Structures are given as C-alpha cells and as structure tokens.
Amino acid sequence: MLRIIQSQMRIKNTIVKDYKKSLSWEIFDKIYQRYDVINSILSLGILRLWRNKLVHLFPVKDNMVALDCATGTGEVMISVMNRHHNKIKSYTGVDLSKNMMVIGKERIQKFPYANKVSFTHASATDIPVDKASIDCVTMAFGIRNIVDYQACLRDIYRVLVPGGTVMIMEFSLPKNIIIRWFYLLYFRWLLPLIGGLISGDKNAYTYLNKTVETFPYGNAFKKEMEQLGFNVSMTSLTFGIATLYIGRK
Ligand SMILES: C[S@@+](CC[C@H](N)C(=O)[O-])C[C@H]1O[C@@H](n2cnc3c(N)ncnc32)[C@H](O)[C@@H]1O
Numbered sequence: 001m002l003r004i005i006q007s008q009m010r011i012k013n014t015i016v017k018d019y020k021k022s023l024s025w026e027i028f029d030k031i032y033q034r035y036d037v038i039n040s041i042l043s044l045g046i047l048r049l050w051r052n053k054l055v056h057l058f059p060v061k062d063n064m065v066a067l068d069c070a071t072g073t074g075e076v077m078i079s080v081m082n083r084h085h086n087k088i089k090s091y092t093g094v095d096l097s098k099n100m101m102v103i104g105k106e107r108i109q110k111f112p113y114a115n116k117v118s119f120t121h122a123s124a125t126d127i128p129v130d131k132a133s134i135d136c137v138t139m140a141f142g143i144r145n146i147v148d149y150q151a152c153l154r155d156i157y158r159v160l161v162p163g164g165t166v167m168i169m170e171f172s173l174p175k176n177i178i179i180r181w182f183y184l185l186y187f188r189w190l191l192p193l194i195g196g197l198i199s200g201d202k203n204a205y206t207y208l209n210k211t212v213e214t215f216p217y218g219n220a221f222k223k224e225m226e227q228l229g230f231n232v233s234m235t236s237l238t239f240g241i242a243t244l245y246i247g248r249k
Contacts (some may be wrong), residue, residue, distance in 0.1 A: 024145040025096035027207065028072060031199040032099040036073055038198050042191055050169060050237050051079040054138065054244060057235070059165045060084050064135045066091045069124040069156065070142020074104030077117055080138065085113035093119045094127060125151040127159050134159045140169040144215035153228050160249040166230065167246050172217035174240040183241060187212070217243060 028035060039047055058080055064087055068077045071093025081091060095101050101119040108114045122128045124139070125148055137156045146152050156166050174180045187209050195205030216224065218234070222245060225232045230247030237244060 024207070024211070027201070027204045028095075028097040029099045031201055031204055032073070032097065032103055034199050035100065036075065036103075038195055041198070042195060046238055046241075050242055050244070051076060051140070053235065053237060054140070054167055054169055055079050055083050057167070057244070057246060058084060058138075059136055060087045061135065062087055063089045065089055065133065066136045066138065067127070067129065067134045067159065068093045069127070069137060069139040069152065070145065071095045071104065071119065072097070072100040072142075074101070074108060074117070074119065076138050076140045077104075078108065078111070081111065081113050081117065085111075085116065088113075088116060091117050092129070093117070094122050094124055095119070096121065096123055125155055127155050129159050131158045132161045132164075135161055135164050137164070137166045138169075139166070141171065143168055143170055144211045149215075150224065150228070153225060153230075157228055157230065157249060162249055164249045165246060166225075166249075167244065168225075169237075169242060169244045170215070170217065170221070171212040172236075172240055172243040173213070176239060179239045183239075221245060 031038070054076065064084075066077075066080070066088055068074070068091065071077060072095055074093050077091050077093055081088060093101065093104060098121055101121065105119055108117050111117075120128060124142060124146060137160060139156075143149050143152060153166075160166065174183055191209055192205040195208070196203075199205065215221075218240075221243075222232045222234055225245060225247050230249060232245055232247045235244040235246070
C-alpha cells in the first residue's frame with residue numbers, strides 16, 4: 001500500500017514539474033526575479049551583443065509604432081529605445097507573464113522615454129491591436145516557447161503595416177560539428193545545472209533547452225515565414241548559436 005502511495009506521489013510530482021509548452025509563461029512567472037541575471041551569466045554577456053545587432057538593424061523611420069512580442073522584462077524595448085527613442089512614437093510589450101512585465105514596468109521608469117513604452121498582458125498568438133497598425137514587431141527568444149508559433153507569425157503579419165518589418169531572434173544550432181558538440185555539452189549539462197542552481201528550478205532550464213533542440217531553425221524556419229508571406233533575410237549570430245530573422249511584409 002505504502003509503495004502504491006509513494007509511486008502515485010512520484011507521478012503527481014512529475015506531472016506538476018513537467019512543464020508544458022502551452023504554459024511556458026508560467027516558468028517565467030516563477031523565475032522572473034532572477035531571469036535577467038541568469039541570462040547574463042549563462043550567455044557570458046553575448047546576449048548584449050546580439051541585442052545590439054537587432055538595434056543596429058532596426059528599421060528606423062519617423063513616428064514609428066513598434067511592438068515587442070513575448071517581451072518578458074522588456075529588455076529588447078529598452079535596448080531599442082536607448083538608441084532610437086527620438087524616432088519611435090510608441091512601443092508596446094506583450095507577454096503572458098505578469099511578473100516578468102512587473103520588472104519591466106519598474107525598470108522603464110528610470111528612462112526619459114518611459115511614457116512611450118507600455119506593457120500589455122496578452123498572448124503573442126492573439127495580439128490586441130488593429131490590423132496594419134504596427135511598423136515593426138520585435139521578438140527575442142519568445143517564438144520557440146509558443147506551441148502554435150505559426151498562429152503567432154500569422155498574427156504578426158496581420159498587425160504589420162504593408163512594408164512593415166518583423167525581427168525574430170531565436171536560438172539555433174551551430175553548423176560546425178565541433179562547435180556544435182561543445183555547445184550541446186554546455187547546453188544539455190552545464191546550463192540546466194547553473195540555471196537550476198541560481199533559479200532554484202532545474203526543470204525550468206531543462207525544459208528551456210529542450211525547446212531549443214526541437215524548434216525549427218535556419219532555412220526551415222525562414223521557409224515557414226516565407227510561406228506566410230514574409231520576405232525574409234537571416235543573420236547568423238556567434239557561430240549560429242542564435243539567428244536573427246528579418247521579415248518584411
Ligand atoms: C525567454 S523569455 C524572452 C523574454 C524577452 N523577449 C527577452 O529577450 O529577454 C520568453 C517569454 O515568452 C513569454 N511567453 C510564453 N508564451 C507566450 C505567449 N503565448 N504569448 C506571449 N508571451 C509568451 C514568457 O512569459 C517569457 O516572458
């Protein structure tokens with residue numbers, strides 16, 4: 001009897017801790033306080049370089065209306081606004097994790113452009129803005145967390161003005177076999193260990209690396225964007241560890 005109860009408890013624990021992609025925002029809602037610190041440590045500072053690349057390629061024009069999907073703590077918006085706030089009329093961050101956005105809302109207050117930035121609790125698959133109303137949509141490390149990512153891409157297409165741009169930054173896998181081997185070693189073993197230790201939730205970081213290895217990247221993802229109507233170019237970042245997809249409507 002005791003054995004049956006113990007095994008049922010084990011099953012229950014597994015279900016509770018086995019994160020589902022459809023509820024991935026819940027992970028971020030739990031680890032929000034240490035999310036940015038862990039990111040900086042685990043990426044060895046490279047994340048900042050990648051964001052700078054996005055900022056550099058951001059399609060600036062006067063009075064822009066921009067939107068950041070899966071904004072989290074709003075780091076992408078802050079990076080873009082730091083450089084281009086004079087040209088941007090408004091920038092809205094959309095996310096399902098209220099806690100991540102609370103950090104972002106507090107952080108943005110110290111910047112002179114705070115009144116142009118807002119946060120909205122919504123899914124990136126059902127963006128609460130009118131069609132053809134956004135000049136540029138940014139999305140960093142969010143799309144692979146969304147089960148129906150094609151619905152997300154379709155909705156981004158809907159909200160963009162004709163000629164508008166989407167910038168999607170996402171993890172990918174290096175082409176070079178040796179670099180890939182070392183990267184996977186780090187990714188599969190060290191990252192969950194360090195991420196787990198700092199966040200107190202090892203499963204969260206095991207889940208996160210699984211999503212990277214199962215998500216389409218490179219030409220496969222580019223093709224999917226093209227099938228939805230985007231004209232796409234790709235920029236490989238740091239040996240292909242991440243890729244920046246820029247799509248024009
Ligand atoms: C890895 S974080 C990226 C955050 C931020 N873009 C960055 O670069 O730091 C992924 C974010 O996606 C959000 N997310 C997951 N599913 C979502 C959905 N369906 N709609 C909007 N946001 C979602 C999570 O809550 C989380 O904040």
